[in-house]
Amino acid sequence: MVSKTTSKRAGRLSTGTLAGALVLLPLGACTFGSDTVSCSTSSCTVTLSGNDAEVEILGTTLAFGGVQDGRATLSVGNASVSCAEGETVSAGPLSLECTSVQDDSVKLTASLG
Secondary structure: OOOHHHHHHHHHHHHHHHHHHHHHOOOOOOEEOOOEEEEOOOEEEEEEEOOOOEEEEOOEEEEEEEEEOOEEEEEEOOEEEEEEOOOEEEEOOEEEEEEEEOOOEEEEEEEEO
16 A cells, blocks of 8 residues: 555656756757757757758757858748848747858857747
8 A cells, every 4th residue: 555645755756857857848959960059048059061951949940051152041940041150130939140151051049039
């Protein structure tokens, strides 16, 4: 027979474990292939390079379309934007700051809002 104290403790441990996992969710909310992603609680720094590079960060899919005339083309959800080095653009729920634009890659910081 299981005592009520043991059942309550198990319930509290399960709830605490779930709450802890939800706190870490934003940090682990990035999925990627071979590209570099580093996330904090409020933003992610991403390097996308090569054709078809794609990453999911902060609940949004971000894809690299290439670089032309010093501007990186990015797809953010259903929107398409471009940015030059040092420029910040808004796309869907994200604000993107392009910190480096090379011939075949872009490094950016993405944040919500």
